[in-house]
Amino acid sequence: MNTSHGPTSYLDFSLAFILGSGKGYIPPRGRYLPFVAIHRLLKVGECSFRELIEDLGISERAGRSMLKKLLKMHEDSDGRLFAEDFNPEDANPTLKIKGQVKDYWVRVKETSLMIVDRIFGSYEHPLMLGDDSWLTVFDLNAVNVMLIHMLREKVIDGRLLIIGIAKDTSASDYIRAVIPYARHEGLIPEDEKPPNLRHDRAFLTILSSVNSHLFNAPWRTISYDACFTTLVEGDEKAPLRAARQLISMERQFVKAYFQLREFKSDLGVRSPTFLYDRFYIPSVDDKFHAEITAIEGRKKVKISPYWEGEGENPLDTFILRLLLKCDNPEVMEAMGHNQLLYLADKAVKNEVKMIKGLLRGVADLELGGLSRRQKIFTIARRFRDIRREVEGARERAVMEEK
Incomplete structure (x- = not known):
């Protein structure tokens, strides 16, 4: 998706998943080391391998492993991460982040908010982007993670306390x-x-x-x-x-x-x-x-x-x-318990109950005709659901006669 700072890329979301806004703590170990290095490079622009491992306080062996992972991230992003290619086997390669990478968080925030606005504030189909692109469960989960990072950014800035x-x-x-x-x-x-x-x-x-x-x-x-x-x-x-x-x-x-x-x-x-x-x-x-x-x-x-x-x-x-x-x-x-949360919980349960009834009615209208035409009425739905509805209808009819 296009934003005020260019199109959002997979690299942007990869960085945002771990770094968030860049204001939090990232542990300098294992699978997080490449992101700690990128976090450091985003601040200084470029530095040598020796300077980087000294800043991070890691061994050369761990640093070499980190270089290989960074190179793989660079290649997987089609060369969007570093300004120049480097050889992880060189004695002291220089690492320089591309200028556009620094705006990854702005692009991710704008993209996430655009999707949220489309889902909750648009009259168009909320789960479709364009004519043939659907929002998947993975997309929605990614947006949820970004929204959590946005809240975290406000909390760190001292503007909010979320419990x-x-x-x-x-x-x-x-x-x-x-x-x-x-x-x-x-x-x-x-x-x-x-x-x-x-x-x-x-x-x-x-x-x-x-x-x-x-x-x-x-x-x-x-x-x-x-x-x-x-x-x-x-x-x-x-x-x-x-x-x-x-x-x-x-x-x-x-x-x-x-x-x-x-x-x-x-x-x-x-x-x-x-x-x-x-x-x-x-x-x-x-x-x-x-x-x-x-x-x-x-x-x-x-x-x-x-x-x-x-x-x-x-x-x-x-x-x-x-x-x-x-x-x-x-x-x-x-x-x-929390009174506001208790009331909100009851309200949501009522809404869900109403929506379930509406969706069931729509589904019955759509599937009922198909099941009758194809002679599959008893296998299109569960036996217990059919029995419950028939028994409910019979009980209502008896009550009306009384």
Whole structure:
């Protein structure tokens, strides 16, 4: 798509997926190294290989591997990345980014917003671009990622605080990664047995209810990096290891569990435990991070995730107080939940229910004639759906006769 800074390319989106606006943290390891190098080159324009590996603090061996990946990115983008070709085997090649690459984020933002405007603000078919080009699931997912990066850019600039609340999460990263690392750091006694549960919310809800004299609502857990989602307990060589070969980027999102309400007459009866997450904000969160040796694949790597630990992040304490002001203890099912989110959830469910009925009616009109003509009425739809509709129609007819 054409933008004010030229057409958007696959290279633009490849860079934006990892770099975003370029204002966040990119870990200098493994598959992220080429993007860290590009991030550096976008700032300085050009530099030699020796200068680059010194700036990034990596070995020459890792640097040579990075050069090969950079060259492949350059070739895959039809020569759009670097101003001049280079040989990764040369002793000290010079790397110079093409001038147009610097505007990758502007092009990606404009393209994403154009697609959003077409979907929600146009009278034309929302999922078609032109006459014969459809927006796929992958396209929409890519736009969603870019919108998240745009929100993150505003948060880093200090113009916004975004808090996400998950009420039905079945996550287990607190039990399988956060607690083991806290035990390794001495926050939990080493002889303390890990819970047998594999469900964070269930574990924390039971723990607070059984030990109500220790958990005075409102309370929250320590806040931790979202990359713990991809980690599990390690061994004596490394306290943590990748759950599925790869560790996600650290310092992107921060998570914590919280509980807002308890019954005054019985402190063991409490509101549910929920999870909140937010963007990592360098100006606030850079004080809270840990240097951890972890196993990724078969290699030891150094990761530097957000970790509140023994300290107290005033932002997370503020968020807990803010959430406490946003629930409605007068409504049983909304107690300890966010009132606005609760109302929005009910409104969306009503909308979805209505839309389902409309779509089903349209589908029946389109498919009904075809199924009758082709004599395939009973196999065009599920038997239970046909039975439910027939029984419903019969019950309505009986009620009308009465």
